[in-house]
Amino acid sequence: MKILVCISHVPDTTSKINFTDGDTKFDTNGVQFVINPNDEFGLTRAMWFKEKQGATVDVVNVGGPETEPTLRKALAIGADGAIRVNTTATDGFAVAKQLADVIKNGSYDLVIAGRESIDYNGGMVPGMIAGLTNANFVNNCISLEVDGTNAKAVREIDGGKETVSTTLPLVIGGQKGLVEESDLRIPNMRGIMMARQKPLTIVEPNGITTETTTVKFEKPAPKGAVKLVSPDNLDELVNLLHNEAKVI
Amino acid sequence: MNTMYFTEEHQLFRQSLQDFLKKEVVPHIDKWEKTGTIERFIWKKFGDMGFFGLNYPEQYGGLNLDLFYTVIFLEELQKINSGGFAAAMWAHAYLAMTHVNKEGNHEIKEKYLTPSITGDKIGCLCITEPFGGSDVAGMRTTAEKKGDTYVLNGSKTFITNGIYSDYLVVAAKTNPDAGHHGMSIFILDRDTKGVSATKLDKLGWRASDTGEIAFDNVVVPANQLMGEEGKGFPYIMQHFALERLIMGINAHARAEFALEYALQYMSERTAFGKTIDKFQALRHKVADFYTEMEICKEFNYSVAYRLNKGEYVVKEATMSKLQSTKMADEVIYGCLQFLGGYGYMEDYPLARLLRDSRLGPIGGGTSEILREIIAKMVIDKKDYKPAT
Numbered sequence: 001m002k003i004l005v006c007i008s009h010v011p012d013t014t015s016k017i018n019f020t021d022g023d024t025k026f027d028t029n030g031v032q033f034v035i036n037p038n039d040e041f042g043l044t045r046a047m048w049f050k051e052k053q054g055a056t057v058d059v060v061n062v063g064g065p066e067t068e069p070t071l072r073k074a075l076a077i078g079a080d081g082a083i084r085v086n087t088t089a090t091d092g093f094a095v096a097k098q099l100a101d102v103i104k105n106g107s108y109d110l111v112i113a114g115r116e117s118i119d120y121n122g123g124m125v126p127g128m129i130a131g132l133t134n135a136n137f138v139n140n141c142i143s144l145e146v147d148g149t150n151a152k153a154v155r156e157i158d159g160g161k162e163t164v165s166t167t168l169p170l171v172i173g174g175q176k177g178l179v180e181e182s183d184l185r186i187p188n189m190r191g192i193m194m195a196r197q198k199p200l201t202i203v204e205p206n207g208i209t210t211e212t213t214t215v216k217f218e219k220p221a222p223k224g225a226v227k228l229v230s231p232d233n234l235d236e237l238v239n240l241l242h243n244e245a246k247v248i
Numbered sequence: 249m250n251t252m253y254f255t256e257e258h259q260l261f262r263q264s265l266q267d268f269l270k271k272e273v274v275p276h277i278d279k280w281e282k283t284g285t286i287e288r289f290i291w292k293k294f295g296d297m298g299f300f301g302l303n304y305p306e307q308y309g310g311l312n313l314d315l316f317y318t319v320i321f322l323e324e325l326q327k328i329n330s331g332g333f334a335a336a337m338w339a340h341a342y343l344a345m346t347h348v349n350k351e352g353n354h355e356i357k358e359k360y361l362t363p364s365i366t367g368d369k370i371g372c373l374c375i376t377e378p379f380g381g382s383d384v385a386g387m388r389t390t391a392e393k394k395g396d397t398y399v400l401n402g403s404k405t406f407i408t409n410g411i412y413s414d415y416l417v418v419a420a421k422t423n424p425d426a427g428h429h430g431m432s433i434f435i436l437d438r439d440t441k442g443v444s445a446t447k448l449d450k451l452g453w454r455a456s457d458t459g460e461i462a463f464d465n466v467v468v469p470a471n472q473l474m475g476e477e478g479k480g481f482p483y484i485m486q487h488f489a490l491e492r493l494i495m496g497i498n499a500h501a502r503a504e505f506a507l508e509y510a511l512q513y514m515s516e517r518t519a520f521g522k523t524i525d526k527f528q529a530l531r532h533k534v535a536d537f538y539t540e541m542e543i544c545k546e547f548n549y550s551v552a553y554r555l556n557k558g559e560y561v562v563k564e565a566t567m568s569k570l571q572s573t574k575m576a577d578e579v580i581y582g583c584l585q586f587l588g589g590y591g592y593m594e595d596y597p598l599a600r601l602l603r604d605s606r607l608g609p610i611g612g613g614t615s616e617i618l619r620e621i622i623a624k625m626v627i628d629k630k631d632y633k634p635a636t
Binding site for chain 2: 196
């Protein structure tokens with residue numbers, strides 16, 4: 001089984017978020033980047049398929065050279081090879097088109113993508129690449145087992161779970177549940193050293209043009225001061241909620 | 249990232265180590281600080297990750313990497329705020345294991361170095377004695393040769409990993425009349441008859457099992473002698489360069505940690521309507537502290553670079569420890585002051601950091617002794633030669 005794990009290079013969740021160029025670009029200055037958490041759950045599950053079922057695992061990212069440390073980390077965790085599509089990731093459709101070409105050229109049986117990246121939260125790419133490659137698709141996937149060309153996936157639905165039976169080729173939009181946080185792997189020294197020897201292939205983009213343009217980013221308004229109300233003073237609490245917060 | 253010394257692989261290692269410490273070590277630190285015992289499982293996890301083999305030959309399971317991996321190992325250990333835990337790790341990996349690697353023969357390395365790299369055996373280095381610390385040549389522990397054995401008598405103190413380690417690297421006089429020419433290095437197992445240890449209570453480094461060790465007619469097979477008989481003193485002196493540089497690097501790293509923590513605190517703490525990082529009196533102190541810390545860090549990196557190339561940097565490593573530990577004490581004292589009353593509370597990291605830092609100008613050669621060594625080198629033109 002050939003597995004491709006799509007890896008987004010995203011800011012660490014503790015990063016301070018700022019914008020430049022008239023609030024149209026994300027300011028990467030001083031920001032630490034990591035593997036998108038939803039993708040890391042998928043990568044860890046892919047490592048399980050590699051170790052238990054002999055799968056080969058490649059990782060792919062659409063981005064500039066600055067994303068290579070993230071791919072190297074995936075190699076250090078255990079991926080066999082990495083592919084970087086050498087273009088800036090703009091919108092979901094552009095990324096999906098690039099990834100679709102990589103998937104077709106590599107004849108992958110299973111594509112694991114995070115259900116969304118934690119930076120732009122588009123949540124579009126997994127579904128789009130399934131459509132573009134004529135593969136089956138399970139989103140919000142929290143469990144995945146593969147037996148030959150048959151797959152059994154569990155996906156999270158509102159208030160419960162749904163078990164789905166399907167076949168390869170398959171694209172999943174994965175999330176926590178594929179593995180637990182305690183299962184995530186930290187690269188050991190052997191892995192880090194071996195990552196140097198593994199192939200990181202750079203492919204040029206297929207020339208697709210971006211269909212959307214960012215006009216402006218905005219941050220949520222800063223939180224106001226906290227007002228403490230005595231538990232004995234319910235009238236004051238009602239007054240504040242009604243007249244000041246205007247929520248009741 | 250300082251790209252003059254650190255590559256992308258170094259950076260990947262730093263991130264990996266940070267993640268590992270956060271996940272596997274930090275949740276246990278407060279417990280280990282209270283009990284003074286570092287649980288055994290974490291040694292094995294360090295070994296499994298390959299952290300004890302950074303600097304050692306592949307033949308024995310190491311990775312034979314450059315010294316800047318060690319620099320990262322030391323720096324990150326200082327940034328989880330337990331000088332005692334950090335000391336336990338680096339005393340094993342760079343005090344005991346350095347002697348095993350440099351002076352041990354193949355059999356000794358297979359028996360002790362390989363399991364030290366995997367985290368299955370913990371080592372300690374026993375040099376300091378109750379009657380003299382920095383006066384290494386004046387040590388009183390003896391190793392009298394009897395047939396194909398040596399018999400050790402004497403005592404050692406302030407030994408990091410002195411209680412729970414599995415083996416001991418011990419300096420003893422094989423010819424007491426020959427001064428420092430009569431010293432040799434032995435390796436022996438913890439359970440050897442006649443070895444006993446007592447745990448010491450200390451100001452800081454509370455997670456570390458610092459101990460006093462007694463040797464009462466301890467019979468050691470002659471093949472447990474490491475290196476040549478009578479060469480113990482130059483072996484020790486040679487490795488002191490690395491030990492002092494380690495303590496210099498530790499010092500700049502904990503000062504940096506203190507500054508990072510204090511700056512975050514100062515950006516949130518308000519007084520008189522503004523955050524306290526806006527007060528000029530404090531801003532100028534921060535500027536001075538950062539300047540002093542960065543100068544030490546850059547100097548330490550340059551000494552590490554030269555040591556990595558094989559240069560004999562005993563003078564520079566001595567200067568590194570002397571200056572960096574002084575700087576760290578001053579910076580941490582000042583950072584605690586920035587936190588006011590909270591700095592004095594155990595719920596905040598500066599109290600422990602202050603205690604732990606105080607060991608810097610004492611352990612591994614007091615600042616007074618280091619000044620004597622530097623003075624001898626720069627005034628009297630004394631040249632400390634490496635062991636050959």
